[in-house]
Amino acid sequence: MRVLFLHVDYLEYDVREKALKGVPDVPQSKRHGRIEEALVCFISAEKRDEANLAGVVRAAAANIVEIADQVRTKRIVLYPYAHLSSSLAAPGAAQELIASVEKELVGRGFDVHASPFGYYKSFRVAVKGHPLSELSREIVADASAEGKEDLSTAVKAEAKLVSHWHILEPNGAVHHLSIKDGKVSGFHFEGHDRLRRFATYEMAKSREAKEEPPHVRLMRELELVDYEPGSDPGNLRYYPKGRLIKGLLEEFVTERLRDYGTMEVECPVMYDFEHPALKSYLDRFPARQYIVQTPNKRTFLRFSACFGQFLIMKDMVISYKQLPLSLYELTRYSFRAEQRGEVVGLRRLRAFTMPDCHALVSDVEMAKEELMVRFEVAWNLLEDCGLSMPDDFEVGMRVTKAFWDANKDFVAAYAKRWGKPILVEMWSDQFFYFVMKYEWNFVDANDKAAALTTDQIDTENAERFGITFTDEAGKKRHPLILHLSPSGAVERVLYAFLEKAAAAAKDGKTPMLPVWLSPTQIRIVPVSVDQLEFARGLLDRLPDVRADLDDSDDTLGKKIRTAEKEWVPYIVVVGKKEIESGNLNVRVRETKEQIEMSTDALRKRILAETKGLPFRRLAEPELLSARPIFRG
């Protein structure tokens, strides 16, 4: 069946003479019609429709309802129109079909007019002209039915996957969880409120009406990151201060991975859809990629560093003596065409920066051992960069039943090392390429969980990509692959810092970033212009920290306020007293106290606080008067 849709101001027709013999006479009262504000459907029923009239009626009604909803009209005109197809259905079938569609639509509450079938008619029509006002569709019963069938095959397969939820305590105790009316039971969550919220988030998947996550306002107010309407949703712009913070995090994570002993590589961001090794990997997730048309092939943008590194690994010659062996890349970016409604702030992006480190191991024993080595790398990394371990996170561990049964000791040891109860999801079958994975989830004020650190034991991809190593016996074997993102997406680390600061502010504490990430570490504020020159001299004595100078002619109170709004951790006020004494009056954000110390003592204090962490100079000019505003 073919349908031409017109959204009209009016349609007016006059019935002329019969086009088909044997159609019933039309009474004089029905020989003229005028319908206003309607969706007009010119319909041609086709030969193939006769095979499945009911299916076509259902599909047609669904299409018409969809478009009527879009143009927001309840009035529909069905206008038999034979000229859309060269393979028409028999008149009887066509008539029956249109009548059934009419009945179906009336049943759904639409105001339906059907113009007479089998007559020549003259008509006048006024089409609205907006983009949806003219559409044509080819409606096939089987196609829509088949489409549903395909979808449900995948859905069915996934539905077969049975999840069992548990809480695993550090002492090894296991508690089965169940959920009823959105309430999780089976474990006493006293003292573990965030774990309860995380478990509820994972199991119930339902959330109360909440507001915008606080980090979205903060990331813009602090002139760190912003939306970029000129790109695609989830592709952000970073202002100098945001780039500074992100760059420091990137350097830090990469440095820690090098210390761990990985080998850094760099891979393309786009890959050939038709590459045989990628095809089967991708087939399960066809809708999620960004597509790029190159001059001669269709490619997709990488969603992680996985296959870039796998493609290197499959060409490598590897001995068992070299295992465990790992490759690393900080992807800038990984691209995922996430659903529109899911993209928000720094929590869920379409382009994000992810450290990704894949290790080859010979067997499960080595996998478990190496996974815990990497556990410590990730733990120390997060702790040293300023997050609280394990307080700021909740573990979600996913295992197959087979892995759980065979490695109970290992899983229990993991919970013991973590030091507080963890959530375990157990799957009846291996549905994904891994037998075990864990994530460290940050649970924000809106009870949304975002996974940061994650590691997985992958049993499938070495074979899929043809990655091998030679074992002691001289035989080629497929290794297992660990997939570690030691910090998770760098953007999410910043998200966690901002959400943490917002939560602190809500508790009446002063929100701030760790000193090593603060865009300005020291703000020098002269009491009046008389101290400007002295203040400039101080900048020279603070070469290896981020110190800047408020040289505006605002009042002292105003300059303090400006610095506080920027979350500057140390504010130095210089007036006559300080010039005389040579000591500085330092306002410490964290403790809200004012202390007196020498310039060098302050410098050393900051160097001590940021020891072992990367340093970058100021992202903007050191004189505030020389700085543009990126966002009011």
Next chain:
RNA sequence: GCCACCAUAGCUCAGUCGGUAGAGCAGCCGCCUUGUAAGCGGCAGGUCGGGAGUUCAAUUCUCCCUGGUGGCUCCA
């Protein structure tokens, strides 16, 4: 992707029952030269997100699009 809501100055917002708009902050100029979160005065600043429709007239009403927010769905 679906449903709902939102989009007015750089920022936060008010307003126009259809006759093209206003405040505070920020900016600029001037005065003040300041002791720990907003000194005073003046000036400038808007295709009221974009396109189309209705209308003598649209920022206002209608439709579409874009961007954002919440929920759903999703989350390798």
